[in-house]
Amino acid sequence: MADYGKALPQPTPETQEFWDGTKAGELRLQRCNECSHVYFPPRPFCPKCASRSVAWFKASGHGRLFSYVINHRPAPGFQNEAPYAIAVVELDEGPRMMTNLVDVEQTPEALPIDMPLEVTFENVTEEISLPKFRPAAGGAQ
Amino acid sequence: MKPGSVAIVGAAETTQMGVIPDMSVIQLHADAALNAMADAGLKPSDIDGVATAGQSPTDIAHYLGITPTWADGTSVGGCSFMLHVRHAAAAINEGLASTILITHGESGRSRVGAGGFGGGRASLAGQFEAPYGPSGPPSMFTIPVLRYMQDTGLTHEQLAMVAVVQREWAGMNPRATFHDPITVEDVMNSRMIAYPFHLLECCLVTDGGGALILTSADRAKDFPTKPVYVIGTGESVETPMISQMADFTRSRAFQVSGKKAFDEAGISHSDVDHLMIYDAFAHLPIYGLEDLGFVGRGEAGAFIAEGNTRPGGKLPLNTNGGGLSYMHSGMYGMYALQESVRQMRGTAPAQVPGAKISIAHGVGGMFAASGTIIMSNERP
Numbered sequence: 001m002a003d004y005g006k007a008l009p010q011p012t013p014e015t016q017e018f019w020d021g022t023k024a025g026e027l028r029l030q031r032c033n034e035c036s037h038v039y040f041p042p043r044p045f046c047p048k049c050a051s052r053s054v055a056w057f058k059a060s061g062h063g064r065l066f067s068y069v070i071n072h073r074p075a076p077g078f079q080n081e082a083p084y085a086i087a088v089v090e091l092d093e094g095p096r097m098m099t100n101l102v103d104v105e106q107t108p109e110a111l112p113i114d115m116p117l118e119v120t121f122e123n124v125t126e127e128i129s130l131p132k133f134r135p136a137a138g139g140a141q
Numbered sequence: 142m143k144p145g146s147v148a149i150v151g152a153a154e155t156t157q158m159g160v161i162p163d164m165s166v167i168q169l170h171a172d173a174a175l176n177a178m179a180d181a182g183l184k185p186s187d188i189d190g191v192a193t194a195g196q197s198p199t200d201i202a203h204y205l206g207i208t209p210t211w212a213d214g215t216s217v218g219g220c221s222f223m224l225h226v227r228h229a230a231a232a233i234n235e236g237l238a239s240t241i242l243i244t245h246g247e248s249g250r251s252r253v254g255a256g257g258f259g260g261g262r263a264s265l266a267g268q269f270e271a272p273y274g275p276s277g278p279p280s281m282f283t284i285p286v287l288r289y290m291q292d293t294g295l296t297h298e299q300l301a302m303v304a305v306v307q308r309e310w311a312g313m314n315p316r317a318t319f320h321d322p323i324t325v326e327d328v329m330n331s332r333m334i335a336y337p338f339h340l341l342e343c344c345l346v347t348d349g350g351g352a353l354i355l356t357s358a359d360r361a362k363d364f365p366t367k368p369v370y371v372i373g374t375g376e377s378v379e380t381p382m383i384s385q386m387a388d389f390t391r392s393r394a395f396q397v398s399g400k401k402a403f404d405e406a407g408i409s410h411s412d413v414d415h416l417m418i419y420d421a422f423a424h425l426p427i428y429g430l431e432d433l434g435f436v437g438r439g440e441a442g443a444f445i446a447e448g449n450t451r452p453g454g455k456l457p458l459n460t461n462g463g464g465l466s467y468m469h470s471g472m473y474g475m476y477a478l479q480e481s482v483r484q485m486r487g488t489a490p491a492q493v494p495g496a497k498i499s500i501a502h503g504v505g506g507m508f509a510a511s512g513t514i515i516m517s518n519e520r521p
Binding site: 006007008009010011012013014015019040041043044045046047048049050052066067068069070071072073074075077078081083084086087088096097098099100108113114124130 | 162163164165168171175178184185203204205206253254261262263265267268269270271272273274275276277279280281283284285286287288291332333334335336337338382383384385389
């Protein structure tokens with residue numbers, strides 16, 4: 001782990017709960033207590049209605065493959081994986097997030113748009129676990 | 142600035158002051174902004190202009206949930222906010238925006254979430270995009286396109302046709318980097334960069350520069366060249382993160398900027414003789430044609446493939462060859478403006494006969510920002 005050569009996130013006070021969640025094996029999102037809007041990335045207020053009354057909750061971890069590219073020009077640390085997919089998953093709760101796809105071939109044929117996905121967590125350092133997504137065990141939810 | 146024509150109606154500082162280790166830079170901006178909006182009795186949806194320094198106005202607008210029609214990132218040091226006030230006054234007088242938010246936030250002591258250009262590891266993009274291996278615009282700007290193809294039926298061949306048609310224009314431009322005609326097969330057989338994008342669907346990387354000089358319309362007749370009048374302008378910003386675009390098949394910044402420019406100019410689409418759409422990648426003219434309203438949803442791929450934008454077509458587009466074949470130094474918008482000016486002066490290498498109105502539409506970042514300038518060689 002000490003030689004993890006890829007870009008690493010640096011949590012801020014507003015995002016620490018998210019990264020604490022991934023470390024604990026949970027995908028945590030925020031919901032507005034006033035207008036019920038669920039949003040990502042984290043911030044301590046609702047970007048829809050500006051209320052500061054918001055709460056964290058554990059998301060289902062399920063979503064669908066919303067869009068992606070298959071990158072042939074690897075970023076630092078990704079040399080041994082190219083070509084690899086950089087994907088956006090749309091979570092069942094609504095928000096979208098960038099991710100990588102695991103346990104699946106990184107080809108257009110293996111990655112149909114809208115395929116059901118589920119979260120898994122990759123412990124990349126002592127502090128950071130990255131949420132990644134794999135084909136959902138039960139198929140479509 | 143017209144004396145007394147603009148007032149400050151909201152003002153506040155951050156909730157805490159001094160040492161604030163529990164807030165990152167962007168949250169300091171937001172905390173002060175939320176307080177100022179509360180002071181004025183306003184919500185983010187009431188704000189239509191954003192100015193800030195240090196941080197990009199895109200970052201602030203997206204974080205707070207604001208859709209601006211005016212953005213100012215003038216960043217000249219500690220007096221930047223005085224300049225923003227001045228610019229805001231001018232903008233309000235000019236009708237570019239009605240309610241402008243100017244923010245400042247800096248974790249000067251605690252250094253929480255403080256970074257250089259691009260935000261660093263603590264920025265939202267640094268936390269929630271960079272770890273997944275994007276390597277610059279070719280693997281970022283392109284991410285929405287498979288969703289666009291799924292939803293609209295755009296084909297790989299139609300995407301390739303964007304590059305083919307622009308090479309036709311480049312063939313008429315002696316200063317273009319590439320001149321030789323290409324086919325859809327040439328594009329599809331060029332090296333894969335980031336599926337579904339091949340090399341020839343990505344812009345060039347070249348050197349170059351450009352400059353413009355503007356003056357009042359009344360003075361313009363005293364200059365030696367044919368005046369080119371600015372008759373409509375638009376701008377907006379959306380999100381610093383491609384993964385957080387509201388709609389992967391439309392650019393909100395394109396739509397807002399384009400509508401503002403058309404409204405200002407008071408023209409309709411059929412009045413437009415010439416069009417430039419910043420083409421960092423082949424999908425941008427497709428999004429641009431639809432988001433500016435020239436064609437309907439999902440129609441742009443076929444519109445280009447059928448020849449409407451090629452030499453002799455009814456809507457000449459990217460007549461210098463574009464970023465795909467003419468040049469792209471990094472911030473190509475200047476070159477789109479230059480080509481619109483040439484077309485309005487009647488001096489373009491691939492001149493559109495009798496053209497009277499031209500639009501230069503630009504993108505900033507990766508669907509992060511947009512600006513639209515409508516020009517005419519006739520004074521309205």
